[in-house]
Amino acid sequence: MEDGKPVWAPHPTDGFQLGTIVDIGADSLTIEPLKERGKTFLAPVNQVFPAEDDVNKHVEDNCSLMYLNEATLLNNVRVRYSKDKIYTYVANILIAVNPYYDIPKLYSLDTIQQYQGRSLGTLPPHVYALADKAFRDMKVLKMSQSIIVSGESGAGKTENTKFVLRYLTTSYGTGQDIDERIVEANPLLEAFGNAKTVRNNNSSRFGKFVEIHFNSKNAVVGGFVSHYLLEKSRICRQSSEERNYHIFYRLCAGAPEDIRQKFHLSSPDSFRYLSRGCTRYFATKDTDKQILQNRKSAEHLKAGPLKDPLLDDQGDFSRMVVAMKKIGLDDGEKLDLFRVVAGVLHLGNIDFEEAGSTSGGCVIKNKSGQALEHCAELLGLDEEDLRISLTSRVMLTTAGGAKGTVIKVPLKVEQANNARDALAKAVYSRLFDHVVTRVNQCFPFDSSANFIGVLDIAGFEYFEHNSFEQFCINYCNEKLQQFFNERILKEEQELYQKEGLGVNEVKYVDNQDCIDLVELKLVGILDILDEENRLPQPSDQHFTETVHNKHKNHFRLTVPRKSKLTVHRNVRDDEGFIIRHFAGAVCYETNQFVEKNNDALHMSLESLVSESKDRFIRELFENSINSKDAKQKAGKLSFISVGNKFKVSPKHLCLLHCFLFLFSHSLSPSPLWDLCWIKKDG
């Protein structure tokens, strides 16, 4: 850095600001901001970077910058963004900034045609260019390719994934309806797996790996979607500004009157599984008028509809029905899906109260009689059997003289609530599995030569209050980051060394310690949590204390009171922990961790649904009751770890033969983000 030349120095909200160095200390520099002459501030030496001569000039590839550092990269992307150029390369990596509005012609058919067969760098950076490179590499190398889409929630991952799919099917499809089906499958998956969160009105609450398969002539022959880890807790509860999965509202707003009556649907605030969250529909001024008043919640009537250019519950219902038809679902199958969704809603309305007898058990409240009846009818269950299974649990004795005897244990109100919610989660998540399976049957292929895969998992999340869901999602993102570190940073550097290139070592933060903290056997947070779940009387406090005790002085873990945010400092040591992730520090509040980590459905309920009179419900639960797991559960009862499922899933990454990294990142600075950010050097 030369005397008098502008530099980038830290700024509390903008990331960096331009200034000049006026004094040099031992480890800090005195900076005079260009915008506030006469005022100075101190900045650590390692956070001050040289600036380009012309800070308003931008380049298509960050590698062409004279000085490439955090600040110049950010500035280049920002200058481009202000000119509606949302894509920028870092060599093979594409950075995308979410514009949150339609940029004219950016994704038009003309644009698709322009990018076909063109090398990276010959046209402006674009997600189409990346898709085409994947295609050409697949063709030349005769190897499957994968694109990883990464970024925090709301950054635009799913939208860019869809652009890649559309590009490939439009450019290299056979013109048959298989191409259309691949694209049409999205609205259906989104209806069942996406929801409004505080960050994103259309947030994907599941991860997916979409494969587009090509034949030996490199034409699209079919597709396959692998999905994992649907966020189940959302089915029963959402925070006040969030919603359950879109399908619930779309059905309430858009279902034709006969279906509405048949499935006993009404406004979202009449269902417990929706009423604790936001109960407003997405609608425009015009479409809002078309939704009947009796379908709207009090909140909707008072505050009006939610607005989003891409979402409209009533219209989306109709579009979804068209999409279902296009991908080959007949009317019966369509009604099966809606019926189960409605059944889950009625199940949620079943309430319990103490039985008032010596058994210590509970009964279903009288006022829940209709919910019980509707639920039983829609899920093909016997009403009395459902009543008994929700309020008691069948167990097989595993020891003593009467080994193998069936005993019926009455449930307390709290236990019955948990059993009801576990059933709702099991039914809905199996329905979601079915939707994905059904979608996959719509673009079948006998054989394929290669595929291009796109990995889109839920993005890194950090809120003021973070719970088990954020913990699992962020852990997955930590694994993805590690994969990126390994493949891009470590392997590239090893290659430079092997080839004798005198390139300076690029230092990066290895996040293995953070991953170990979560997943190590016995001492990792996930195993500690599983251990807690197996205790006779598990508690969130005891779990949290164990985490802190086992990891005193761990660099990545600390107590909430050490947070820079007041709101976290109020959280007691046994109520939470802070993890320093690769993307920033997140404070997790551990209330409900134990409950949310348990996916178990007790035996009586599992048998009940597996033997439903309704063929569709029976099929959803096929194989589950006969499994060894289920039999074991009958005796021991009963814990199935949710967290550990997250541990297994990132193995999908080993599917990736070769990849390009698409990084989408919202540039809007978040105050939380800045406060929580932990610098690389600690």
Ligand SMILES: Nc1ncnc2c1ncn2[C@@H]1O[C@H](COP(=O)(O)OP(=O)(O)OP(=O)(O)O)[C@@H](O)[C@H]1O
């Ligand atoms: N290229 C784009 N052009 C216009 N709007 C966009 C673009 N990308 C994203 N958006 C807008 O941003 C919203 C959020 O994008 P998206 O759902 O793709 O985020 P995400 O990264 O997948 O988030 P999550 O991890 O929560 O699923 C979209 O619903 C859309 O309104």
